[in-house]
Amino acid sequence: MIQTERALQRVLEWGRALTGFADEHAEEAVRGGQYILQRIHPSLRDTSARTGRDPQDETLIVAFYRELALLFWLDDCNDLGLIAPEQFAAVEQALGHGVPCVLPGFEGCAQLRASLAALAYDRRDYARLL
Template sequence: MKTEFALELVLDWGRSLSGFAADHAVEAVRGGQYILESIQPWLDELNARTFRDPRDETLILAFYRELALLFWLDDCHDHDLIAPEQLAAVELALAQEAPRAPSGFESCAAQRASLAQLAYDRRDYIQLLDDTRRYCGALRAGHTQAATGKQWSYAEYLDNGVASIAYTNVFCCLSLLWGLDMACLRRRPAFRQAVWLISAIGRLQNDLHGCDRDRSIGETDNSVILLLRRYPAMPAAKFLNDELAGLTRMLRRLLVEEHFPSAWGALIDAMTGIRTHFYETSRSRYRSDGTGSTARTEPPA
């Protein structure tokens, strides 16, 4: 699917959502392309069993829209894009099997209905609803904690941050659309541990990359900022980079020991490298100079 065409379709889907901006579509398409290109050879292999073509534009567009939805929900919490009662109603609808979105947010229900219809394994769809509930709950918890001025411990922050990074949503959506068998793999404790580890890695990568930006806009839901507020003399960035290295070693050992299906190894590798290949090339959302914005309504040239 051509990038410009994909952007146009995602923007058209999100146009009716209050606060939906070009950045949500741009970063969703960029991130989605990066992930799909990283695992395409393994999706091609799966196609012989699932008959789910990795180049199927209907599937690709559904994936991009789900990523855009996650970005939009994140900003709804961080920037009050919609009224609290509207946000609560949208989140409730997104976690129901037969969603009825409030007036003005029909695109959310349309996305859920589309995924329900496209699901290769119905269990992935049911799990996605639960993952979305956890994602929204983590965003809400982080926002509430920051508003109260009370500081989490590092362990509490990381536990909540693993859910708010939304990697499980991304993985489950990929499995739903292309038959990655996540419903069965979730039964394995080692697989659940791998998902936790890559999500923790993603959380710390995100925080380290965006620390300067978060500080410039007064955001406190960031592990670097949290540690520096608790321990002003602490070399927080060094500590978190050491944590990141340790989590990565643990994940690598687990992948060697457990021999997950090839597509999952490639997917986890892609997510491990997302800081270099996605965050650092962002022109808007993940810029580390504090100038990222969700205010534009048209995609950049």
């Protein structure tokens, strides 16, 4: 599995493209993501046998951590009002519907959506995620 510090750095680098993204979003995502991956490791082996995807693939692991960080960030955006309501609506459209987010400070949303789509084993699986 990817080293914690390296994973954290990669999530932080990505998160800097999001207005209001905090180190805590990345830290919680990596810590929580590691716990989840450890708990589901046996089923990941089964999935790997079916899909041919390596459950130790750093790209997949970091994408998972980034998605968790995005959820923590979105939660804080909503609960703490980190961004204006119209910005939140634009982010929602970008993530949920693929509408380009042209607002400065939200480039990370489009990057994450594109990277998740590229990593999806089956496009239908990806569509159900969002």
